[in-house]
Amino acid sequence: MKIKFTILGCGSSLGSPWITSYRGNLKKSPKNVRTRCCAHIQKGNLSVCIDTSPDIKYQFLKNKIKNLDSIIYTHEHADQTAGIFEMRPFYWKNKSKIPIYGSRRTIQALKKSYRFCFIEVQGYQPIMKANIINKSFSIKKNKVKLSVKAFQVNHGSIKSTGYIIDKIAYLSDCNNVSLKNIKYLKNLNYLILDCLKIDQHPSHFNLDEALNLINITKPKKAVLTNLHTDLDYFNLKKKLPKNIIPAYDGLSFSC
Numbered sequence: 001m002k003i004k005f006t007i008l009g010c011g012s013s014l015g016s017p018w019i020t021s022y023r024g025n026l027k028k029s030p031k032n033v034r035t036r037c038c039a040h041i042q043k044g045n046l047s048v049c050i051d052t053s054p055d056i057k058y059q060f061l062k063n064k065i066k067n068l069d070s071i072i073y074t075h076e077h078a079d080q081t082a083g084i085f086e087m088r089p090f091y092w093k094n095k096s097k098i099p100i101y102g103s104r105r106t107i108q109a110l111k112k113s114y115r116f117c118f119i120e121v122q123g124y125q126p127i128m129k130a131n132i133i134n135k136s137f138s139i140k141k142n143k144v145k146l147s148v149k150a151f152q153v154n155h156g157s158i159k160s161t162g163y164i165i166d167k168i169a170y171l172s173d174c175n176n177v178s179l180k181n182i183k184y185l186k187n188l189n190y191l192i193l194d195c196l197k198i199d200q201h202p203s204h205f206n207l208d209e210a211l212n213l214i215n216i217t218k219p220k221k222a223v224l225t226n227l228h229t230d231l232d233y234f235n236l237k238k239k240l241p242k243n244i245i246p247a248y249d250g251l252s253f254s255c
């Protein structure tokens with residue numbers, strides 16, 4: 001059964017434009033209006049999202065996603081988690097806690113920052129059930145099963161989790177993949193990869209570093225995400241070979 005993968009948001013931590021209207025080098029175009037990084041997977045009637053950005057409500061409405069079964073978290077930074085509160089209607093709709101998945105460290109951080117999602121606070125019921133992931137795990141709904149591989153990547157001073165679903169890898173926040181873990185990135189149909197800026201950054205791949213990893217791993221297609229305001233969609237697209245494309249919000253493909 002095919003998977004439909006959608007990039008809900010491909011912007012860096014402040015999105016573009018910023019709340020101040022600052023847009024850096026970006027031409028005015030819907031392709032350069034970027035919400036915070038987040039993705040969605042649909043397999044049959046199973047609906048799973050990766051991270052809950054601060055823009056998640058708008059992202060779900062725009063992409064007409066009406067159901068949600070589970071959430072996979074890459075790490076605890078606010079641009080990947082602050083929309084967690086918006087998930088409450090799915091708890092009501094599903095009539096059960098929403099299962100979430102993440103590394104031990106990510107789950108601990110989420111429980112600390114968003115305590116009310118996991119334990120009853122002031123009479124409000126918890127809406128989530130936390131699951132600490134192994135190297136591989138699966139999410140099931142009736143006869144549909146999504147198999148996921150997970151491994152840790154460097155993201156500045158913390159580790160974030162890279163996920164592989166079928167032949168699609170999602171590494172939205174990453175500045176290094178260890179030699180040991182590069183093997184997970186071989187034979188991919190799609191590599192969705194952090195590419196923050198032209199300049200180097202302590203927590204994210206820049207353009208040269210992202211292209212280097214793509215060159216080593218040779219996916220059929222690569223999609224650059226977590227794009228900052230110095231990376232205009234059109235200028236970037238012109239520079240890239242055909243099998244590498246800049247992400248834009250709402251970009252989707254089936255695999």
Ligand SMILES: [Zn+2]
Nearest residue numbers: 075077155173
């Ligand atoms: Zn981050």
